[in-house]
Amino acid sequence: MNILVCISNVPDTTSKITFSSDHTSPNTNGIQYIINPYDEIALAKAIDLTEGTDGKVVVINVGEAATEATIRKALAIGAHQAVRVDAVPRDAWFVAHQIAMYAKNNPFDIILTGRESIEYNGTQVAAYVGELLGIPSVSIAKRIDIEGDRAIVEREIEGGKEVLSIPLPLVVGAAEGVAEPRIPNMRGIMSARTKPLEVIQPTAVPELSHIVKYESPEPRGSVTLVSADDVEQLVDLLHNNARVI
Amino acid sequence: MSVLVYTEHTEGKFKKSAYEAVSYAKAVADLIGTSVTAVTIGTVAPADLATLGNYGATKVLHVSSEQFAQFINQAYASVIAAAATHVDANVVIIANTFSGKGLAPRVAAKLEAALADGAVELPQFEGDKLNIKKTAFSGKAFAITELTAPKKVIALNLNAFEVRESGGSAAVEEFKPEVPAGDFTAVIKDIIRITDKVPLPDAEIVVSAGRGLKGPENWAMIEELADVLGAATACSKPVSDAGWRPHSEHVGQTGIAVSPNLYIAIGISGAIQHLAGVSSSKTIVVINKDPEAPFFKVADYGIVGDAFEVVPKLTAAIKAYKGN
Structure with a gap:
């Protein structure tokens, strides 16, 4: 079984997000980049599914050369080979086209993504890729098992969960619970340097939207402290001032 | 030109997110001087369908065929895209629920529409374009996004827009779209509902x-x-x-x-x-x-x-x- 894992290069979760003075781009100074945490879960799952078989795990990233450190980390974790589509990952629509184009030319049994990137949170790529390839997709999966030529996928729904049986090939967006992220060991780190990393050119995609400006959330007013001995006052404030109960 | 809103339900009952989506669709339609059509897939009682009028829909397309009894995102996306074409919608609103997130990109791709996911406010129209505020960086920021494609899909965050009752009524129409058989390869084996707890994503x-x-x-x-x-x-x-x-x-x-x-x-x-x-x-x-x-x-x-x-x-x- 061959699995394509789509990874994006995102600011570390501890990053404080600030913007250029005209608010048109995020500041990248001093930001540490990592594999998107959900993509790490997807990658771990792909390795779990192929370990001890002749199946291979290919990671694909759409990004400029600077993302290669992140790609090498994915190889160190255990992917067999990597592809970088040499382009700025403009938006999910663009990225999904690049992935779909690669997967058309190089068929896979499963395409895994993270449920969303922690920077743009779109939850778009899995469903876009599924649509572009005309195959099923599950955007937010909590569990993935393979039974013969079908995948058993558990997905979250409001107030419960749903279990689907879906024929391969399919696209799945991995969420927490799908697999435990893996930490690269020394052998992995050494071998990552020599694993193949192919750089390919992007396909042109018409632009449908673009970000014009970023805003930071409005800072909240200062906290109103209530004595631990007077919780009735808190109830009163929540009822009469905040009007939330 | 019109606004289409997909109204999700659970076992025949609409949730607050569906009413939020219709209220939002109505406000969007008012901005561009058009009307709102809701599309509902699966069995819902006529009286419940008609309540969508109270939130601003003037028409409800109901897809009641047994074929669509269960949520399969590929098939549902085909239905919503067909409904959008049927009512010549230039804006499609989908609540950003777990199912909505799996639908919106597919609908957008079918319509070659621009997609704004996680919208938190009403859009601002400028001719054929619109600007919209959406969450980014996992809640650490917002991104104002310009949608330039002629058709737009907006996935509205839950609890981001207040339900507005307008007291109107909606005409319910049966809608029978043609959907490719290939959309139905996924099979739902089981649905486990936790009924004794309030679901987290849409909790107040x-x-x-x-x-x-x-x-x-x-x-x-x-x-x-x-x-x-x-x-x-x-x-x-x-x-x-x-x-x-x-x-x-x-x-x-x-x-x-x-x-x-x-x-x-x-x-x-x-x-x-x-x-x-x-x-x-x-x-x-x-x-x-x-x-x-x-x-x-x-x-x-x-x-x-x-x-x-x-x-x-x-x-x-x-x-x-x-x-x-």
């Missing part, structure tokens, strides 16, 4: 607890407080990582982002990753014994105190208040 009040609770055995008081408030329970990442609570309760940057009216954080210090997931909450209450906990900086109300003493007292006080 969330009671959340962290490592300060010391162990999973101490969650009874959290559940009791949630119970008296009609709230959903949630937790911080260390708590779900330790297996004290399920992953589905983890709120934060790598968990679920919530935007309730009231978020009560108990024994959670307020790491930047956790704050990202709760920043859209309307009111935040923090209970923590450490007065230096970063969470107090973003809270509206705070109690510095031991959770094991404060929470039972708060539960009792709310019970007393509700009793009156």
